[in-house]
Amino acid sequence: MHRKPSPSRRVLLAALLGAAAVVGTSLPAHAQGKPPIKVGLITPLTGPLGSYGKSQEMMVKLAVEDVNAAGGINGSKLQVDIGDSQTDPGQAVLLFRKYFNDGYFGVVGPMTGTQWETVSPLANQLNMPAVSVNAIKPGITIRPWTIRLMPPDDTLMPEGVKAFLATNPKVKKVVITADVREASSKASADMYAVLAKQFGLEVLETVEFSSRATDMSAIAVQIKARNPDAVFASAFPAQAMLLAKDLAVQGVKVPVLNTSILWTGPFINNVGENGRNWNVIGFATNEAGPAGQFDAAIYGNLTKRAHQRADASIGLPFNVANWPVSYDGILFLADAMRRAGIDGATDAKKAREAIKSQFMSAKSFNGAFKYSFRDNGDGHIPAGVLVADIERKVWKFTGPLPR
Numbered sequence: 001m002h003r004k005p006s007p008s009r010r011v012l013l014a015a016l017l018g019a020a021a022v023v024g025t026s027l028p029a030h031a032q033g034k035p036p037i038k039v040g041l042i043t044p045l046t047g048p049l050g051s052y053g054k055s056q057e058m059m060v061k062l063a064v065e066d067v068n069a070a071g072g073i074n075g076s077k078l079q080v081d082i083g084d085s086q087t088d089p090g091q092a093v094l095l096f097r098k099y100f101n102d103g104y105f106g107v108v109g110p111m112t113g114t115q116w117e118t119v120s121p122l123a124n125q126l127n128m129p130a131v132s133v134n135a136i137k138p139g140i141t142i143r144p145w146t147i148r149l150m151p152p153d154d155t156l157m158p159e160g161v162k163a164f165l166a167t168n169p170k171v172k173k174v175v176i177t178a179d180v181r182e183a184s185s186k187a188s189a190d191m192y193a194v195l196a197k198q199f200g201l202e203v204l205e206t207v208e209f210s211s212r213a214t215d216m217s218a219i220a221v222q223i224k225a226r227n228p229d230a231v232f233a234s235a236f237p238a239q240a241m242l243l244a245k246d247l248a249v250q251g252v253k254v255p256v257l258n259t260s261i262l263w264t265g266p267f268i269n270n271v272g273e274n275g276r277n278w279n280v281i282g283f284a285t286n287e288a289g290p291a292g293q294f295d296a297a298i299y300g301n302l303t304k305r306a307h308q309r310a311d312a313s314i315g316l317p318f319n320v321a322n323w324p325v326s327y328d329g330i331l332f333l334a335d336a337m338r339r340a341g342i343d344g345a346t347d348a349k350k351a352r353e354a355i356k357s358q359f360m361s362a363k364s365f366n367g368a369f370k371y372s373f374r375d376n377g378d379g380h381i382p383a384g385v386l387v388a389d390i391e392r393k394v395w396k397f398t399g400p401l402p403r
Contacts (some may be wrong), residue, residue, distance in 0.1 A: 034075045034076040034077075034343050034344045034345055035076065035344035035345055036076055036077040036078065036079040036344050037072075037073050037076045037077070037078050037079065037105055037337060037342065037343065037344045037351075038079050038080075038081065038102075038103070038104045038105060038344075039078065039079070039080045039081075039104060039105060039106050039107065039108065039330070039333060040080070040081055040082075040083060040095065040096075040098075040099035040104045040106075040107040040108070040109075041056070041057070041060055041080050041081070041082045041083065041107070041108045041109055042083050042085050042092050042095045042096060042099075042107060042108070042109035042110040042111070042115075042119075043056045043057060043082065043083075043084070043085060043109050043110065043111055044084065044085050044086055044087040044111060045057065045082070045084040045086075046084055046086055047086045047087050047088075048087060048236070048238060049087045049111065049112070049236070049265075050313075051237075051265060051266050051313055051314045051315065052111060052134075052264065052265055053084070053085075053111065054313055054314050055264070055310075055314045055318075055323050055326075056109075056111070056133075056134070056323065056326045057082055058306060058309055058310065058314070058323075059302075059306065059323045059324065059326040059327040060080055060082070060108065060326055060327070060329075060330055061080075062302065062305055062306065062309075062327060063326075063327040063328075063329075063330035063331055063334075064078055064079075064080050064330060066331075067330065067331065067334045073334050073337050073338050073342065073343060074337070074338055074341060074342060074343040075343055076343040076344035076345075077344070078330075078334060080108075080330065081099075081104075083095035083098070083099070085109070085110050085111065085115060087111070087112060087115070088115075089110075089114055089115045089117075089118040089119075092109075092110040092115040092118060092119055093118055093119065093122060095110075096110075096119050096122060096123070096126075096128070096130070097122075097126075099128070100126050100128045103348040104348070105129070105337065105342070105346075105348060105351045105352060105355065106128070106129035106130065106131065106333055106352065106355055107119075107123075107128065107129070107130045107131070108130075108131050108133060108326070108329045108330065108333065109130075109131075109132070109133070109134070110135075111134040111135065112134065112135060112184060113135040113136060113137030113140060113183055113184030113187070114137075114182065114183045114184060115135070116132050116134075116135035116137070116140055116141075116148075117135075117137060117140040117183060119146075120132075120140055120141060120142045120146045121142055123142070123145040123146050124142050124143075124144070124145045124146070127145060127349075127352060127353070127356070128145060128352060129145055129146070129333075129352055129355040129356055129359060130145065130146045130147075131146070131147055131148070131149065131329045131332060131333060132146065132147070132148040132149070132150060133148075133149050133150050133325045133326045133328070133329035134150055134264075134322075134325070134326070135148065135150065135152070135184070136150060136151075136152050136153045136156060136184060136188075136259070136260060136261065137152060137153065137183060137184040137187045138152040138153055138154035138187060138191075138378075139152075139154075139376075140152075141376060141377040141378050142377075143359075143360070143376070143377045144356050144359060144360050145356055145359070146359075146377060147359045147362065147373070147377045147379075148377060148378045148379055149325050149328055149329055149332060149365075149371055149379040150322065150325050150379065151283075151378065151379055151380050151381050151383065152378055153187060153188055153191050153259065153260075154191070155378075155380055155383070156259070156260055156281050156283075156383045157188070157191045157192070157195060157259065157281060158195060158198075159281075159382060159383040159384065159402065160257070160259075160260075160281030160282075160383050160384065160385050161192075161195045161199065161232075161257070161281075162199070163383075163384040163385040163398070163399060163402070164230075164255075164257045164279060164281075164385045165199055166399065167385065167398045167399055168229075168230060168255050170229060171201065171229040171230040171255070172200075172201060172202060172229055173201065173202045173204055173227075173228050173229045173230075174192075174196060174201050174202070174203055174204065174228050174229065174230050174231065174232050175203070175204050175205050175206075175207055175223050175226050175228040175231050175232070176189050176192045176193060176196075176203060176205075176206040176207070176231075176232045176233075177206070177207040177208075177209060177219060177223065177231060177232070177233050177234075177235070177243070178192075178206070178208070178209070178233065178234040178235070179208065179209055179210055179211040179234070179235075179239075180206070180208050181208075181210070182211050184234075184261070185211065185234045185235075188234035188259045189206060189234060192232040192234075193206070196232070204226040204227075204228055205222070205226050207219055207222050207223055209235075209239060209243075211235075211236060211239060213239055213242070214242070215242065216239060216242040216243045216245075216246045217246045217249070219243060219246070220243060220246035220247045220249065220250045220252065221246075221250060223247065223250075223252060224247075224250040224251070224252050228254060229254055230254050230255045230256070230257065231247075231252075231254060231255075231256040231257070232257050233256055233257065233258045233259075233262075234258065234259045234261065235258060235261075235262060236261055236262070236265065237262060237265040237266060237267040237270075240258060240262050240267050240271075240278075241267060241270060241271055241274075244256075244271050244274040244275050244278060245274050247274075248273070248274045253277055254277065255277050255278075255279055256277060256278045256279065257279045257280070257281070257385065258278065258279070258280050258281070259280070259281055260280060260281045260282050260322065260383075262278075262280050263280035263281065263282040263319075263321050263322070263386065263395060264319075264321045264322050264323065265315075266314060266315035266319075268315070268319055268388055268389075268393055268394060268395055269315035269316065269317075269319070269393050270315075271388070271390075272390065273390060275388045275390060276388060276390050277388075278387070278388045279385050279386065279387045279388070279398070280385070280386050280395060281383055281384075281385060281386075282321060282322065282383060282384070282385075282386050282395065283322070283369075283381050283382060283383045283384065283402055284299075284320060284321060284322065284324070284369075285319075285320070285321075285386065285394065285395050285396055285397060286303055286307075286317070286318075286319060286320050286394055288397075288401060289324075289368075289369055289381075289401075290369075290381055290382045290383075290384070290401055290402040290403060291400070291401040291402065291403040292370075292403055293369060293370045293381055293382060293402075293403065294324075294368060294369050294370060295366065295367070295368055295369075295370070298367065298368045299324060299368045299369075302320075302324055302327060302368055303320050306318055306320060306323070315393075316393075317392075317393060317394060319394055319395060321395070324367070324368035324369055325369065327367065327368055328365070328367030328368055328369060328371070331367045332365050332367065333355070335365070336354075336355050336358035336359070336362075337351070337354075337355060337358075339358060340354035340355065340357070340358055341354070342354055342355070359377070365379075369381050382402040382403055383402055384397055384398075384399065384400075384401065384402035385397075385398055385399070386398065
């Protein structure tokens, strides 16, 4: 199924561009007599990725407002209830089972590759639709009951590394650093090694750290001793902040490329001068998305509203990064249910089957971003490389927009 702009999407766009329609608008009278459609969101609101979950929560709430302002789904209001996964796969499973047992029609999340890898087979066991909008580990979306909008590293990283080397042509020797005991980070380290070989780079060493480390000084010393031209890293903000500081202490000024897991968090807001040589793989900034692959009207409106609602807990200024994918996850589910003729009175089992059928026929989808779907159920958005703008505390493209 090719997701071309539909009348309902044009209504949504009109709602987005009209402030009165976005905030404080009641559902049409015909929607008042139908029960709501319930969808679950699994995201970490507490713990080490709490700022990530709060960013996602904000984007999802904006999406719910816009779906309901545009008339809801076949006369029913959309209701999204949020469960705190605490970045714990076991907790994510408990929440997923709860949403299934309570009759929810589908789930967005959970966030990380480790959690998605746990929930994706469960979704197929239970026959419960699930949409991933964050996980980047390749090969963990399982059809037919799950689909992923966020591009995984098997497309993000090749495109990002290629763009990085185009802007850093003197790089010939690299050190890879990652938590190789964590599933997503280990997959990223392995992908870096494959790409280094593909692009003719010499990997001097793979330096391991723990994602719970509170001291990265020894890692920085080890990297300095290898004297690389660049560092390929896969680190969440806490460890990246420590590593940036300790590399600066050691006088290591070579460019660092981190996977997209760093682009989406508050690293850029807090790192200061230590982050000047840091780059990330990504496909959007506060100003723009990939060329020809985003809707400027929806994206601009969404960015404006997100900046109005963001607070210091998720970084000021707020870096939009890939968070519109979370917004689009809600729009995608709403569009699937609308096309399938589902409303809040539909039997849960019947509704889930209809959503699954929409998953299987989806070839593309247009929301804030424009997605194409691969046969394995993973979405694609072209990626590039962004560099830290320390003065403005935002990410900016180092070259042309990816396309």
